[in-house]
Amino acid sequence: MQLPIDFQPGWAPADIEDASAHRFLFLQGALVVLRDGDGARLPDAAYRDLPIGVLHSVGVLDGRACHMAELSDAELPEGLEAVPLRQLFNRLPEALLAVAGRAQQLLDFARSHRFCGACGHANELFDEGRARRCPACGQVAYPRLAPAMMALIKRDGPNGRELLLAHGARFPGVIYSALAGFVEPSESVEDCLHREVFEEVGLRVKNLRYFGSQCWPFPHSLMIAFVADWASGEIVADPAEILDAAWFHIDALPPLPHQITIARRLINATIAEVAPDHPALSVYGAG
Structure with a gap:
């Protein structure tokens, strides 16, 4: 959104x-x-x-x-x-x-944030209402944002473009999407991408390319999306995170996220790179 x-x-x-x-x-x-x-x-x-x-x-x-x-x-x-x-x-x-x-x-x-997380005193409005400040100890808190990377992995085989799509354990319904995960302390977004991809599906990737970002208020994420090329490895899904993951040819896509999501835009754009008139784009809502 x-x-x-x-x-x-x-x-x-x-x-x-x-x-x-x-x-x-x-x-x-x-x-x-x-x-x-x-x-x-x-x-x-x-x-x-x-x-x-x-x-x-x-x-x-x-x-x-x-x-x-x-x-x-x-x-x-x-x-x-x-x-x-x-x-x-x-x-x-x-x-x-x-x-x-x-x-x-x-x-x-x-x-x-009605009360200070450091001393427990009641907070007051601060910075014209953007934040909360403790009048007792001076601690200031702003609304939290949790950065998360998203990675759509692609490869071009003898039969054309394939996308790595996964059904996450927390996805509502049977929806397949790009991989995603939260950035941990001391990580860059790129570090997070490499770690999450390997942890979730056992693959190594290369040629990371920034696609875009989207606020995702469920509850307070900032999704930062990349396209990446498959480098090596076979899919080994982490059952705690991924119920199913597979390579899908662009002519045989599974159920995809809603078109309002950056995941859908990322998938559409990656298909359009090689097949701008592909019928799947109209079926799945290009753009």
Whole structure:
């Protein structure tokens, strides 16, 4: 999920009387939306009497303020539902999903940093609301981001391009994707890539090429994606991490991640390098 170019992060106090604002309201970690046929939309001003705790600013999207808050009551009026963000793919516009991801991360940060992790004193707002500071010991905390590498490994055999795709133990459903793992202390992203690939599937890779990055608020990851060439080794999957891994020819791909994900864009782009008109790109949603 990518924040749109016309989104401006903001920290100023939210104006609860602003009826035009986008409202990102969360109940037990799920976004509150108004059912709209097969889709969904954010609650409008008609729902401003919901049991909102503290209303915070998220920023401004296309000239409209964006507010976020957690609801203090589990009862929702008729027509509203609380839906995890993953289940809103294809139901809510991507720009709103991206801002919702930011809102969820900021609310999680506010909830988990009410008190200082060093001395236990109550924190206060700091740096115009971007951070929390302990007035007793001075410790400052900013929202946490967890960098994670993603690696799509390819090889070109006698029958054409093949991609190494894996079904991770934590993937929802039967989805095959690129390999991924979190960066550990003292590692570069490249070090992490080599280590994770070898640990998860027993392969060595070469020719690492940066593709792009994506915020992934589940709960606070930053995915950094690379393409790599197979160098050596046979697939030996780590059963604790990988349920299945195999080389797939681009004419015979397994179920892939949603097109909103950087994994899907990475797979599409790697196919398009050798087959820009390949029918698989339209089937799987190129771009």
